[in-house]
Structure formats: structure tokens, C-alpha cells
Amino acid sequence: MTRRAGLRRFVGPAEVAPASPRPSHPVQDGCELCAQPTGAWHGHVVDTEHRSILCTCRACFLLFTSPEAGGGRYRAVPDRYLHDDERPLTKAEWEGLGIPVGAAFLLRGDGGTTAFYPSPAGATECLLNLEALAELAAAHPLLAAAEPEVEAILIHATEDQVEAYLVPVDVCYRLVGTVRMYWKGFDGGQEAHEHIDGFFAGVRSAARRFGVEG
Structure with missing residues (x-):
């Protein structure tokens, strides 16, 4: 799977607690779907057409968690472990x-x-x-x-x-x-x-x- 940005953005800072395996991102990061600010913690969406992972704001993330969006090009990444x-x-x-x-x-x-x-x-x-x-x-x-x-x-x-x-x-x-x-x-x-x-x-x-x- 290729990504639109380097893998470095998925690596959290060293002080991230072990119980938080998903990294945080700076507040100034913009949603890669609508360009709105994402906030300090945000979701990811997979673009299945380009096989890439996109950083998204909460609104866009929620849009692609709906059952209607389940088989489309964009799919929200769940939070299950x-x-x-x-x-x-x-x-x-x-x-x-x-x-x-x-x-x-x-x-x-x-x-x-x-x-x-x-x-x-x-x-x-x-x-x-x-x-x-x-x-x-x-x-x-x-x-x-x-x-x-x-x-x-x-x-x-x-x-x-x-x-x-x-x-x-x-x-x-x-x-x-x-x-x-x-x-x-x-x-x-x-x-x-x-x-x-x-x-x-x-x-x-x-x-x-x-x-x-x-």
C-alpha cells in the first residue's frame, strides 16, 4: 500500500503512552478530503482506489463510517483492537x-x-x-x-x-x-x-x- 505522505507522520512522539498505539498529529494538520483543520487527534480513511491512507477531520471520518459508504472508494479506519x-x-x-x-x-x-x-x-x-x-x-x-x-x-x-x-x-x-x-x-x-x-x-x-x- 502506498501513501500520499511519508510514513513518518504515523510515528507518534516518544512520550506517547504505551496504551495509545495510535499517534497524535499537530493541530495544524488539514483534512486531506476537505482541507479543514483535523484537530490534535483525528481519524484515518483508506482511499481504496489509490491504496492510500488519508488524515481526515471528524466530519469526513464519520461520513465514511456510515453503512451506505461501506462499499465505496473511501472507507473509515475502525478503532478495534x-x-x-x-x-x-x-x-x-x-x-x-x-x-x-x-x-x-x-x-x-x-x-x-x-x-x-x-x-x-x-x-x-x-x-x-x-x-x-x-x-x-x-x-x-x-x-x-x-x-x-x-x-x-x-x-x-x-x-x-x-x-x-x-x-x-x-x-x-x-x-x-x-x-x-x-x-x-x-x-x-x-x-x-x-x-x-x-x-x-x-x-x-x-x-x-x-x-x-x-
Whole structure:
């Protein structure tokens, strides 16, 4: 997915609390649909035609959250963070997807599901084992619950566990922007890993249990 502005705008300041994984933006930011001021906190809308994420004022954001707008060109990015502790992914299931890094996100669109992982070069697309993905989706309903284009499944694999979250798609691009901004050298460096750990701590804190999110 390409963006009309750099990923840096999705990276929040260092003092953002871990429980706030979505960044704030300066008051002077203008809505990319109507040019009105957005305010300090605002929503995002996906332009499905150009595959871009737009910063919007509250009025425009609400316009594209209506059921009538659900299948149109512009779609408001929801604010759901969900996890499923009852059906966690195993290391074997994660490795079966064939993703070469420890963090990635799955995004559904008209052409199917695509996997991306954050890298110093940006959001890098990677090939998926589609058979393994279909088996995972059948065993893990959370993976099939993300709304196309505007929500993603974010997966974080460590030596100890595999975490999977349903998140707003702009949150994934905040992770990508964080990696681009702070990654140094081959292994990223301590500062980058501290910011990445803080990012996932925020997602973890914000996530509600899948099936009882009401």
C-alpha cells in the first residue's frame, strides 16, 4: 500500500503512552478530503482506489463510517483492537506461513490476502503459503474477522510465544514508520528495539478479547 505522505507522520512522539498505539498529529494538520483543520487527534480513511491512507477531520471520518459508504472508494479506519487468548497461534503455525521475520501483518483486499513486514525500506510484501493460511483462518476465527482494506491481522513472534491481534491498518503503518525511523545496522540497535517493544506493549494493552468486544 502506498501513501500520499511519508510514513513518518504515523510515528507518534516518544512520550506517547504505551496504551495509545495510535499517534497524535499537530493541530495544524488539514483534512486531506476537505482541507479543514483535523484537530490534535483525528481519524484515518483508506482511499481504496489509490491504496492510500488519508488524515481526515471528524466530519469526513464519520461520513465514511456510515453503512451506505461501506462499499465505496473511501472507507473509515475502525478503532478495534482484538486478540483471541483461547485460540493462540503456535510457533509451528507461524513458521508454516513462510514469513522470514518476527513481525508481519496480513491485509485483505479484492485480490485476496497479502502479507507485509516492516523493514528499513518500508512495508515489504512477502509471499504467503496460501494453503497454510487457509488452514489457519479455519482454526483461528480472528484471522478472518478483519474488515478488508481498513483492518489487519498483526502477528508478533518471539522465542516464547506468537501474538496475533486484529488492529486498525494505520497502526501497522505506524510500526513500519517506527522501524524506518529508528532501525540502525544489521540488528536494528537498542533504540529501535525499545520503540518496537513499546509499540507492541501499547497494542497489547489496547486489545480486547475477541468475541466479547461489544
